[in-house]
Amino acid sequence: MAFEFDADAMFKQCALYLSKGLVLVRVHGIYPDGRCTCGRPDHAIGRSGERNVGKHPVGDDWGNRCATTEDHILEWLEDGIPFNVGCRLGPDGGVIDSEDDSVEARNYRKSIGMDGLETPTWTSGKSTHQLTKWDDRLADCKGTDTPGGLEVRIGAGNKAIQSVLPPSWHRTGVQYQWKPGFGIDEVDVAETPRPLLVALSNGAGRGAMRPTEGPASAMLFGEIPDGKRHRAILRWTWYKIVNQRNPLDRLQQEILTREVMLLSQHNCTPAADPDHVRQIIADCYEHYRRKVESGWRVGDEDFSDDSVVNEVTQIEQAAAADTAPKRPAAGSGFELYGLKKVVTSKTEAYEPGDWRIEMIHSDPPEIVLCVPAWEMTPCKGRIHMSLDTFRSAPKVAAAVFNATRLYILDGDAGKWQKIWKGHDACKGNGFKSIPGLMELLLQRKREEDDIEVGTSSLRYAQLAGYVLQVFRKATQPRNEENPEPNESGRPCWVAPEELWFQWGKIWEDISRSHDVAPGERNRIRSKLTEAMGCKDFVHRRHRFQSGRLEYVVFTKEWVEALEALAAGAGNNWTVKGDADGG
Ligand SMILES: [Zn+2]
Incomplete structure (x- = not known):
């Protein structure tokens, strides 16, 4: 029978939720005759306040009276009045709730890859709810938001917010239910997916609430704290790219990469993770390339801070929507492949950076060049080569191209030769020889990277x-x-x-x-x-x-x-x- 309150079932579910760390809220229930337990005459099935029936918490200061132990639940059961149960959202509850109530919302959820997310999922009436973890980056958001029509109950701000959970009764006469296979006892609460985080944080900018970010060049003049780092680097990179005459020129790319890397080491506390910075730079170049390919050309309006903010938001959204691991574009330069550039007096050289080698002591022996930045290529970032190949700059470049089918290292053969084999002592470098990658990689190789193969x-x-x-x-x-x-x-x-x-x-x-x-x-x-x-x-x-x-x-x-x-x-x-x- 509809609206029948089963105290045992309710207690068991509540105990389960508490064991998962949820903070529970007593929500008004529905009497078997369709009245809300709050007693307001309009809160009844068939009356004007029907939408609120069984949905609102008990007591105005409910935010201060949430249940965190089974004893609290036993107290709720004492008066014998039916109730529904909700969970506290936001920083105090540790979770947020995303509900699709429309085709638009369902499509949006699909578009950000959230529809199949393994996280506690339940249905109420006609809509589906997903519980995901609270994220501190949502702190500036409002209590709720609706990106793409998805109703997200964030619980940020000062107002307490909750969502009603199974086995509560919905006013339509059905019980809220966990989706089979996605119950809170079956799957862990997932992190809130990045695309949704970005959409919600961008939503925080609607209205006048968002603090101004200051000019893009703020990055040059002051220390960038942890929470602002990503955005500051992104804005500065984009700003620099649009201000160049020919940003896709390889030398310009190398210079810009270096500048941004240095700046993000220097002016960020703590220093930014180099891989992360490289990814930001790659995202910016990708965005620029796409815009240019679609016929766009830089104009005066692109230098304004507003325009930079706008583009940067697009880059963030594109990067967030593209959840597949990425690889640097072909020809984007040695630093984006993970090498570290060093300039000594007049010559240009690279240190291994993220590159390393493994030696396979087989018959014949082999060297594996490991380049994390190339993981998304057919060779998965591991290029096998003979010792003979390893000793030759052109052969290494050929092996890399064959294995990755993407990256050409010897576009400038003379330069690659020097990067790989080093510079001989000469006047230009103060009569000191500079070791090449070949030697440096071998020096850096740890013994545990060696693979012993007994019988080949x-x-x-x-x-x-x-x-x-x-x-x-x-x-x-x-x-x-x-x-x-x-x-x-x-x-x-x-x-x-x-x-x-x-x-x-x-x-x-x-x-x-x-x-x-x-x-x-x-x-x-x-x-x-x-x-x-x-x-x-x-x-x-x-x-x-x-x-x-x-x-x-x-x-x-x-x-x-x-x-x-x-x-x-x-x-x-x-x-x-x-x-x-x-
Ligand atoms: Zn009511």
């Missing part, structure tokens, strides 16, 4: 991984009626269980991006045939118009043997890092 099984795993990567690109036959392998020799699923390819072609493709020593492909071949208990691969021929070609045909079993090899089956060694990367 790591190498087999790696090679098998390379083959699998090529297999993943296997095609389907063009003509289903008359399935044919690829004349190129590249892998093709000619039948559902038959992968046709030419062994030589596979390795031709692999060696375009990886160093493979002579004889290694034969070792993989014998490892595989050994695992399958066969003398050799299974070969088949196919007649094309141009003639007959021979193929290796792998069944599922062969592919599985390869996968096992790639996973390092049957060998005792530990993989450090990603054996199938690079």
Whole structure:
């Protein structure tokens, strides 16, 4: 029956909420005949105040009388009057509530990727609520806000705010309910997603309440405290970019990056995290690039503080909406790749910064160049190379381009040569030689970064991984009626269980991006045939118009043997890092 108050169920739920740290509020309940327990005549189903029935807290100073222990709940139960339960929001409650009450709000929630968020979620009437953590960055917000139509009960400001929770009764005659799988006993309260935080903080600017930010150049003249750092760096970077004649020029980018990095070390307390600053700079350049591509050109109005604030807000929103990890744009310069620029008298050199290497003591030995800024590329920021490659600036640049398919280090080959190999002693640098990245990386390498490979099984795993990567690109036959392998020799699923390819072609493709020593492909071949208990691969021929070609045909079993090899089956060694990367 609608509006039936179940004291036991209510107590159990409240105890659960308290155990999760929620601060509870006694909210007026609904008598079985549809009246609100507050007693106001209009607060009843079918009367003018129907919307308020069972929704408002008991007592005007309820904010000072919240429940934090089970004893409080037992007190509530003493008078026998039905009640609903709510939770305190804002800094005192530790949570905020986002409710979608419209299609617009649901679409907005989806657009910021919040619809699938794993966080306690419940329904009331026709809408869905999500509970997420309070964030101190919301301190300047109002009590509630509605970005994109989403009703967010923030609970900032001085006014106490609450949201009604299950198993309370809704005036429509249904109980509030946890969404299956998203109950507060099933999932933890998630952090409030960044896009929503940004939208809410920007909302704080509507109206006259927002304190003025001062000119963008404030960053130059005073210390920037913790809470203002991100925005100050962002504004200064954008301001500098629009004030340059040719901001996308590589040298200009390098200079600006350096300036902003220095300034953010110097004038921020505490100093800004370099990765974070690089990301801000990259976001600004990305925004600039997009604007230019869409036909926009800098005009006088772009230099105003208002315009800077406006653009910066857009950059923040774009960055917040794009939650996928990012990578620096190609050609954005060595500092954005994580190197640290050092200028000694007349020469320009770089220190490893975020770059490091790992040495794999296998047969043959390998070096892995690890560049966090390139994690979002096919090699996941790990570039495998032979020692020979490592010793050569052009070969390193080639390996990097092959592995990342994006970053060209030797656009200026002479400069890269010096950055990698160092400068010889000469008059220009005071007759002192300057070490290159190659030496510095080796010096900085820690022994624990070395990977010992007893029987070169790591190498087999790696090679098998390379083959699998090529297999993943296997095609389907063009003509289903008359399935044919690829004349190129590249892998093709000619039948559902038959992968046709030419062994030589596979390795031709692999060696375009990886160093493979002579004889290694034969070792993989014998490892595989050994695992399958066969003398050799299974070969088949196919007649094309141009003639007959021979193929290796792998069944599922062969592919599985390869996968096992790639996973390092049957060998005792530990993989450090990603054996199938690079
Ligand atoms: Zn009432």
